[in-house]
Amino acid sequence: QKEVEQNSGPLSVPEGAIASLNCTYSDRGSQSFFWYRQYSGKSPELIMFIYSNGDKEDGRFTAQLNKASQYVSLLIRDSQPSDSATYLCAVMDTGNQFYFGTGTSLTVIP
């Protein structure tokens, strides 16, 4: 059974701080990695994707991938109260199958 593990949280950070969200996956052959943001009662929204080892930056968001350690993370700089949401990690394997983590709840405190 392929697994994607996330700390369920809740994770609380003060406004303006860096929020760090982590995800590990079990399938070493996984190729593509995604971060979704889900506000309460809403559907998930794709915010970042990464395919290669290293960092990928988009505005205040940075995705980090380490395939050797089977680890992917999302950093949110200058966190804002509007970033308060559940963040889902998703992994696509070599067979194009998607696996989602259960999400980490983030609260940014004004």
Place this chain on the structure above:
Amino acid sequence: SQTIHQWPATLVQPVGSPLSLECTVEGTSNPNLYWYRQAAGRGLQLLFYSVGIGQISSEVPQNLSASRPQDRQFILSSKKLLLSDSGFYLCAWSVGPSGQQYFGPGTRLTVT
């Protein structure tokens, strides 16, 4: 640009009643289509996916079924709902090998 629609937005149905949820995608051709369910406080569970008209793969045995009568239309059905079918049903689409999936607004189903 691409848009995905789902309806209805909310639904309350009694146990044993039938179900039909519809999803349509605009602005793209030959999308891969997916049905997920998210139970309260739980992760996303893939129910069905489709790579083309009439091609449906089921991930979880259950009393649900899916159909894809047109390229950009995906339907989730049940003949008799169970209490355990309650949840947030999400349709998603993707195109090509990149794997990026985009979700519709979802249908919140409560079975009473």
